[in-house]
Amino acid sequence: AQSVSQHNHHVILSEAASLELGCNYSYGGTVNLFWYVQYPGQHLQLLLKYFSGDPLVKGIKGFEAEFIKSKFSFNLRKPSVQWSDTAEYFCAVNPAGRRALTFGSGTRLQVQP
Amino acid sequence: DAGVIQSPRHEVTEMGQEVTLRCKPISGHDYLFWYRQTMMRGLELLIYFNNNVPIDDSGMPEDRFSAKMPNASFSTLKIQPSEPRDSAVYFCASSLGFAADTQYFGPGTRLTVL
Numbered sequence: 001a002q003s004v005s006q007h008n009h010h011v012i013l014s015e016a017a018s019l020e021l022g023c024n025y026s027y028g029g030t031v032n033l034f035w036y037v038q039y040p041g042q043h044l045q046l047l048l049k050y051f052s053g054d055p056l057v058k059g060i061k062g063f064e065a066e067f068i069k070s071k072f073s074f075n076l077r078k079p080s081v082q083w084s085d086t087a088e089y090f091c092a093v094n095p096a097g098r099r100a101l102t103f104g105s106g107t108r109l110q111v112q113p
Numbered sequence: 114d115a116g117v118i119q120s121p122r123h124e125v126t127e128m129g130q131e132v133t134l135r136c137k138p139i140s141g142h143d144y145l146f147w148y149r150q151t152m153m154r155g156l157e158l159l160i161y162f163n164n165n166v167p168i169d170d171s172g173m174p175e176d177r178f179s180a181k182m183p184n185a186s187f188s189t190l191k192i193q194p195s196e197p198r199d200s201a202v203y204f205c206a207s208s209l210g211f212a213a214d215t216q217y218f219g220p221g222t223r224l225t226v227l
Binding site: 034036042043044045046049090099100101102103104105106 | 144146148155156157158161163168169204206208215216217218219220221
């Protein structure tokens with residue numbers, strides 16, 4: 001079965017710092033990749049997704065992610081974080097053609113003003 | 114569009130009681146998913162439906178859990194009898210059935226079993 005690893009469980013940054021959150025998955029076939037964000041007290045929202053094409057994907061609020069197939073990775077980046085980015089970030093995968101998502105354990109990001 | 118609607122938002126019950134969680138997917142979506150989120154296990158898929166038919170229930174923890182989707186606009190997740198280890202946030206999500214789609218999540222139901 002596929003699995004998703006997010007190695008950073010809790011990240012603390014100051015405003016304007018750059019962010020990179022790691023995501024690795026274990027599945028040998030074609031996959032669709034997602035990053036979801038959960039702001040405090042809110043439900044999960046889609047940040048960005050990769051299905052095919054350009055491996056550098058741009059999402060909302062200045063986030064981007066790069067799919068590196070050889071490394072089975074889909075890391076999330078943002079050049080300059082804001083206090084409002086404080087949230088929990090989840091990487092998710094589903095094999096192409098399947099519906100169910102497998103989520104990583106999440107990374108809690110805390111941005112200090 | 115109102116998005117995915119879940120009720121109740123919070124539920125506190127005692128061990129042994131029956132709990133029913135409800136979900137209304139986005140109109141027109143033909144896939145519906147139930148997830149559970151806990152500190153220990155993160156987000157886990159419990160079951161999902163396509164056109165009201167359960168497709169994969171391998172994530173349902175045990176026979177105490179059951180889910181139904183009697184029509185395209187309503188689904189329930191029932192726990193009977195409930196146990197303290199069932200305490201979690203239960204999310205419902207829906208999606209539209211074409212390739213490589215996005216799931217839209219509801220606000221979740223926070224369940225506390227005392």
